[in-house]
Amino acid sequence: MAVPAFAASLDVPHAHYGLSVGNSETFNGLRFNLADEDVKTIRGMNFTVFNWDGHYEKAYTLTANRIDGLALGVMGPRAREINGLALGCWLTNVGVMRGINIAPIHVIGGTTTGFTFSLVHTLKKLNGIGIGMVTNIEEESNGVLIGLLYLTAPKVNGVVIQGLFSGKVEEVTGLSLEWGSLAFLASGILAGLSVGPAPETSASPSFSPVGSKKLTGMMIGGYNLVKEQKGVLLGLFGNSIKKGSGLQIGTLFNTAESFDGVQIGFINHIEENPFLFRWMPGINFHFGGDAEEKENP
Template sequence: MRRLTSSLAALLIAAGTLSAQTTREEPAPTGKKEKSHAGINLSLWKNIATQPTDTVGSTCLNLGLFSAMNRLNGLGVNLLAGVVRQDMNGVQAAGLANLTGGSMRGVQVAGISNVNGDHLAGVSLSGLVGITGNHAQGVIFSGLTNITGNRTGGIIIGGLLNITGGHSSGVHLAGLANLSGENFNGATLSGLLNIAGANMQGIQVSGLGNISGETMRGLQIAGLGNVTGGTAIGAQIAPLNVTKDGKGLQIGLFNYYKGNFDGFQLGLVNANPDTRVQLMLFGGNRTKLNVGARFKNRLFYTILGGGTHYLDFSDKFSASFFYRAGLELPLYKQLFVSGDLGFQHIENFKNKDHGFPARLYALQARVNLEYRLTDRLGVFVTGGYGGSRYYNRGVTYDKGVILEGGVVLFKY
């Protein structure tokens, strides 16, 4: 310990001598003259150093525990923290934090945080948080969060969040969410949410949802939903896809556009302001009593519903859930013909204890004739063919003709 103390003291004395040889008087911004040092700064603490903290010059080499200096043009290494009042050009490393009042150009590495008051250009690696007051460009990694006041570009990786107040570009990866206050260009991937406050051009991929406030050009993929407040040009792929206007492709369980859409929607339900939601009540020889919701556009429609007693009424309760998609065309005045293909899931519940399969699935085809009595009431008859099969083996359980009839309620 005595040797370490003696060696450090000798370094401080030597560096102080070198620093004194490079000292000159320079006018400070306040009008007072301050000492300007350019060279080496060895520091135990910000006030115990070979270079005073009130210098207006620059430092080319800084080694210490906790250092404060005017500018750093070179290398700065501190066990605790390094503070640069103006710009840092070079390499700055600290066990806890690096703080630069102006711009950083180069490399910053800190165990907890890198903070820059103005621009960042280069590489920033921090254990928890990286903060830049204005623009940030380069490779930025933080264990928790990256925050930029204006523009962000490059490869940005945050353990939880990447937040930019203005425009963003490049590749942004976050464990939780990527948030851009204005436009985003590039690829953004997150575990939960991606948000672009204005326009998005590129790719958004998230575990939960993607949101673009205005125009989306590119690809959105989400585990739950994609929402575009303006025009979506490209592809939206998620269980729920929503846009005001669109051109391209929507693939999901529920697809919706509010205005105009030039493209193709592929989903269980495709809806827009002109979609008519109609209630269907019908009976048949397969599932005896049924209720369904028909989502009808100009030509195409989809039906979601369920029914009871796939088996006979004399058996225990059984039920089914079905989905159908088809096309309808006019025949004569209020008479229409339609055809659809459907999938049906069948649950036999307690009937499985009496020799019936626990569950089945069926593929079916139907042709329907529908007559509209009024604007809110119609009647229809159906003929078709279908067969039910086991889920766990490629064997047909039964097959045959389908006969159904019922009514359609609500506005056409």
């Protein structure tokens, strides 16, 4: 049976400032409460221990409107807006966060500006630095984003650092560092530099390719798989593209369906070259546009 939060509070020396113990709705100073209910504005230091069973069943319920200062909680804190420092042992839930947000397990929020650390992020938008073992951004991230195990974001402006098993980032503008990736990595645009020598995993091809639909810039990886390339591909083992231009360097092999540029590697393949020059050792090249462009000027 759910136990309701206390509506009353003990406030010293005044009802709105000083020291408060209980469910004070508007207070400035030090405030301690077991479980928040319909809190309006707290300025100072707020410590809420946990939520009652009714709140636990609705884990995403926001029980406070605004907290300015230091927000602490064992299971929380939870507020529509937090400005300052938020520390919780589990499930920090905030609509808008400005400052530092740290929860060992699971940070849920709308827009976070500042520094966020958690084993799991589920944020709508991140501006600043986010560090999480599993990070999920619904809209975009501006700044530094570190995934470590897994990271998903439609768009990242700045620096992305993913480790072990990289997740899905659709568009990157800036610098992306990958160490170990799954085959569905970066199914969008990589503009800048992507680095990712990838180990073999059961969930991907032999060398777990660092891959994208479109590359503008430079990609460095164990095996680079790109649909459309403009720039430089450096592959420890090789590079594979459908259409591109620029430079491909791969220790073992390079392959392309349509390519304007130079390939350097042990074996090089350009499908649109004349039959005798499609497969070449050491170096291969093609200039002058692809067959489709010649047929449809």
